[in-house]
Amino acid sequence: MPELPEITALADFLDQRLSGAQLTRFLLPSAFPLKAADVPPESLIGRTVESVGRRGKFLVFEIAPEAPLDGDSAAPLYLVVNFAKSGWLTFTDEQSGDEETAAGGYFAAQLGFSNNGHDFGITLSDTGTWKGLALFIVRQPAEVHGIAELGPDPLDPGFGLDEFGRLFTHRQQIKGVLKNQKLLAGIGNAYSDEILHAAKLSPVAAAASLGPDAVERIFTTMKDVLSGAVQELSGKKPSELKEAKKASMRVHGRSGEPCPVCGDTVREIAFVGTSLQYCPTCQTNGEILAKRGAGEA
The missing domain is CATH 1.10.8.50 (Helicase, Ruva Protein; domain 3)
Known part of the structure; x- marks a missing residue:
């Protein structure tokens, strides 16, 4: 199962490439990985990635609002990934030809991004017999039960x-x-x-x-x-x-x-x-x- 160090490195890698990028594709071959969604996944298309970060073992994409909803002040959405025991992602940089291939034929979701004419792709896959990889689209990361229950981060400077x-x-x-x-x-x-x-x-x-x-x-x-x-x-x-x-x-x-x-x-x-x-x-x-x-x- 991915842990704090590799999720931190992964989040930093993605943040450098996707911060400011527009989400151009969100393909879910099955509804099974999507455990919660405040909005339909397809409504994220066209929105901008503000940042990619980490909460515990969760990967968190902050997505900018498209416009104020129902008179409310505009607020971001969060796409949260729980890789569980056997999940991971592959990353494709279409412009440079840097391409990774997911192991096996199963994938939980495919995302496409465009950043100043530079295209990227992410495939979320799970190689385990039991598919535990889960996706959440929420208004606050703490709405994901596992995040709400997290203890302090061991590398938080304030954790003494x-x-x-x-x-x-x-x-x-x-x-x-x-x-x-x-x-x-x-x-x-x-x-x-x-x-x-x-x-x-x-x-x-x-x-x-x-x-x-x-x-x-x-x-x-x-x-x-x-x-x-x-x-x-x-x-x-x-x-x-x-x-x-x-x-x-x-x-x-x-x-x-x-x-x-x-x-x-x-x-x-x-x-x-x-x-x-x-x-x-x-x-x-x-x-x-x-x-x-x-x-x-």
Whole structure:
């Protein structure tokens, strides 16, 4: 599932190209991906993209109003994309010939844009067996339920150690706290593994059991890992982001490989549809974790 760093890089990439662009095409082969719409999708055609940004793991297009509606003051609309587990997008720059091809034949939506005579295309696709990619057209991003419930953004300059420390009164395990979108917005399975490895903390330790020094260490590490990943992914094309993320991982997705820090074998605990990876030497004092120990992670 795309997480904070790659969604940030994706939003920045699109914002540079689409800010000020006119939406020229909005094709939905099926109504299934459209979960909410204050206006018909086709009514967005001809409107201008004000900006492309991120809320948690959501990609957000701000669309300028065409004209005041029903006597109300003109207000923007927002096209919000939830990529879910297996969704992503491909980007086409028709003028430069920079073209990406969506994997497989399924796509959830196709969008066309024109910016000063420069044409762009976006295809939103979902390669999973269960198609979870969802679209929302709303008047405020917070009208999307998942956005309304988001906790603070870990990279928000105003999010400090005191606020972070209050999250660690929860009985959840540390990994569960980091992944809980109602507590922290944007961290998923991959980067929670990376943060805990870099902080040298067990993924199954109870959050409430951490002392002040450990809480400060994980706070600092979280900021460093996420900001470093954003910087590393910045400027990359959408087609490059997933592989770049995978290549940057030290333990996530590397079960059976040597830990790059100590050389111990990276271990895995697998669950239905997901798994976590960790280094016993770096994180658990050599203990090999049992599956039952990570049920909340």
